Each structure stands twice: as C-alpha cells, then as structure tokens.
Amino acid sequence: MVTEPLSQRSNAEPKMRARDVSVFYGDKKAIDAVSIDIPSEYVTAFIGPSGCGKSTFLRAFNRMNDTIASARVEGTIELDGEDIYKSGMDVVQLRARVGMVFQKPNPFPKSIYENVAYGPRIHGFAEGKADLDAIVERSLRRAGLWEEVKDRLAESGTALSGGQQQRLCIARAIAVEPEVILMDEPCSALDPIATAKIEELIDELRGRYAIVIVTHSMQQAARVSQRTAFFHLGSLIEFGETSQIFTTPRESRTQDYITGRYG
Amino acid sequence: MVEHTVKAFDEDITRLRGLIAEMGGLAELAIQEALEALVTGNEELAQQVVDRDKKLDRLEGEIDAMVVRLLALRAPLADDLREIIAALKIAGMVERIGDYSKNIAKRVGRIEGRGRFEPLTLLASMGELAAEMVHDVLTAYAARDPLSAREVIERDAKVDAFYDSVFRNLVTHMMENPATISSAAQLLFVARNLERIGDHATNVAEMVHFAAVGHYPTDIER
C-alpha cells in the first residue's frame, strides 16, 4: 500500500486510527489488514469497485458490524486513542460520537422535530423544552434545512423530498454532537441538485467533524474530499491527497479504476 | 495500455493523438522547406510554406474543440486528464512553431546577394537541428517516452549555442560589408526564429514528460 504523508499538520493526532483491521463474514474475509488514519480536519473518501469492502470497513468505525451476526472484526480501531472494541465500551455512546448517514435516507416515521430531538433526548443532552428547541434549530440550520422546514416541524419527516430527508438524517446525526460522521453513498438516491446541496453541506461541516464518505462517484470524491482511499478486493491499495490520487495515482490499479479501465 | 471500458473514449484519444502527429509532421516540413527556400532563394516554395500554415491553424482549432468536448463529456482523470491537457498545450506550441517557420519563409524575398553569405550555411545547419528536435519530440510523444523527451530538452542548449555563434558571425559580416546590412538583419531574425522553435520543442518535451509521468522533468524526481 502506498501512503502519501499528510502534508499539513502531520503531527496532529488523527481523530480515528485503524490498525491491521480485518473484517470477516463467517469464514469470508471482506477486509484484509487495513490501516488508516482519519484526521479531524479533512473529509476522507473511500472509493473502489462494488463489493471491495468500503461499507464493511466504514461500519467498523462505529461498530455497526456488531449488528450482523456473522461479522467479526480483528485489529484495532481507536477514537482519540481509545480502543472502541475494548470490553465495556458503551456502543450507544460510541454511535453518538461516531454518527452515520446511510445510502437511503431513513427518517423515523415521526415529525421532523422528533427526528432531530430523539437523539439529544435519549442521551440527556437537553435540559427542558427550550433547550431541546434550540438544539433542533441549530442542527437543522447546520444541515442547511432550517429555512425549508421551520414552519412545518410537526409534519412527518417521511413527507420531505429525498434530498431533504437526507439532510434531515444529517441533522439527526449532528444533533447529538458527534465528532465523526460516516456517510455511506449518501447521494446515490438523489438527483444532481439535491446531491449538490449535500456536497455543499459536507464542505460546510468539514473542520467541525471528521467526515468519512463512501462514494461510487469519482467526481464526488474529487469534489468533496481532501484525502482519498482506494480499496480493491478488501485491501487498501492507495491512500493520499485527493488531488494527487486523481491526477497522478501511484498504483496502476488505482489509475485503471478511476479512469474507467477496470475489468 | 489497458483499454477503457467505454471504447469510444479510446477512439477519441487515438484521434486526438493522430491530430497532434499530423500537426507535428506539418511543422517539421515547414521548418525544412522554409530553410530550403531561404538558402536557394526559392520564393515559390516560400509561398507554399506560408499558405500551408493555415492548415496548422485549422488543426489547432480542431484539437481545441475536441479537448473541450472530451473534458465536458468524459470528465477524464489521472493519465487521461494529463494526456488531454498535454494535447491542448502541445497543439498551441506546435502552431507557434508553424508561425516561426512562416516568418522565416516571408523573409526569403528580402535577402540579396545570396552567394556571398557564409552565414546562410550556418542557418541551414541550425534549421536542421531545430527540425530534428521537433521530429524527435513528436516521436517521444507518440511513444509516451519521458526519457526521449528529456533528451530533446538537453539538445536545446546546442541550438542556443548555435544562435550565439550565428549572431556573432552576422554582426561581424555586417561590420565588414555595410552594404549587406539589410539582408544580414533579415538573417538575424531568421536565427532568432529558429532559436524560438528550439524553445517550443523544449516546451513540448516538458508536456510529453508531464503526460507520461505526472510531473515536469525539472521537478524533483520522486
């Protein structure tokens, strides 16, 4: 694997650190000994052909694979230096700190307000109604949705357009003050305008949260990320600055994939 | 090179490279014929060089349009992106090489007393050097060969040295034969044009290197 040194702030501690991570489904190895640092100041993109293990690896960062009976994770993943797989780890707490946005927007069949208020309430973030209202407004503002929904907070989240639903899901993740946001192909069900809004949002959220995005669109990875990791058959092939990966990849497998010469 | 899944993209790139090769061939011929016309005083041949330059302009326009289309429709990346950007820039440089040759051809009618001009033979040799650089850099382009491109870049110093010696020679000639000053001044411009052709061949070589490996030869080797 070829790794480009992080040019700036190279001595800053990464937000998350994966070392020799392998993920199995039963006997099948889906991710093979991957090590990577996720910095808090950048958006990191995971690219690679379908089935190469991007989603599997992403889910390892907030232990979402725990919900799959056959899945098993080896190696270590740290959040601020703390092993997230250590015994006694509070997984609910972890998933608040490391939030996730999925491919298909999945709002609860509840009001827009409740969708955002749910997390802060169960995590005991809000002291009273006024506080909760403030959190809901701030989260919807950060997700770029406030102006569109402020007069209809009682309406069902599922009544929104696809793009709005996805921004609602981002607001929901933001509401519990996460440190990391994982996004698995968040725009694949959206039209180009809704996609552009999400990309703009990702750019605005950059710096406040460490963001990791899985995308099958090279152009999207190029537009929103500063670091790109290319995966192939469960292995991390190349990881470097996005501009370097898309202009002068070092590995021929990376080049073949991003230029459309892949099998 | 591994083919693209979208075959039409390979066809586009092959066509683009073909257009560059065609421009290169025309530019090389233009240098050679401009120099031949100059040395022999063949004004008809000189006019042909001038007329044929329009074809280079037209090809450059075709390449420009094709590059814009490819960037818009194919969103190329990595070596494809470098290849297409290089083609755009190389087309511009080769078009300039054509212009310099045309300038040389335009001076053919303004040289008097050819037989007495020793510097003319010097210019013919200098022209050969420049034409060879253009020829070899396009061979390097066709082969995507960064080493041959570097070799062409190194040769530019020879053309520069030639220019200095032609310059001194012509100035001496002018001092000794004041009657020939006007013709000799024309030859100074010719020498200057040839020196510029060498510079452009060098620039093309840098683009060939960039397209092949992703950085210019002057950059630190990684």
Ligand SMILES: Nc1ncnc2c1ncn2[C@@H]1O[C@H](COP(=O)(O)OP(=O)(O)O)[C@@H](O)[C@H]1O
């Ligand atoms: N729940 C699962 N059970 C068994 N195998 C799975 C499961 N999820 C994914 N896989 C397999 O793991 C590999 C990686 O899948 P995935 O992480 O979804 O790849 P990607 O996101 O890159 O398309 C594939 O071979 C896939 O079939």
Ligand SMILES: [Mg+2]
């Ligand atoms: Mg996936």
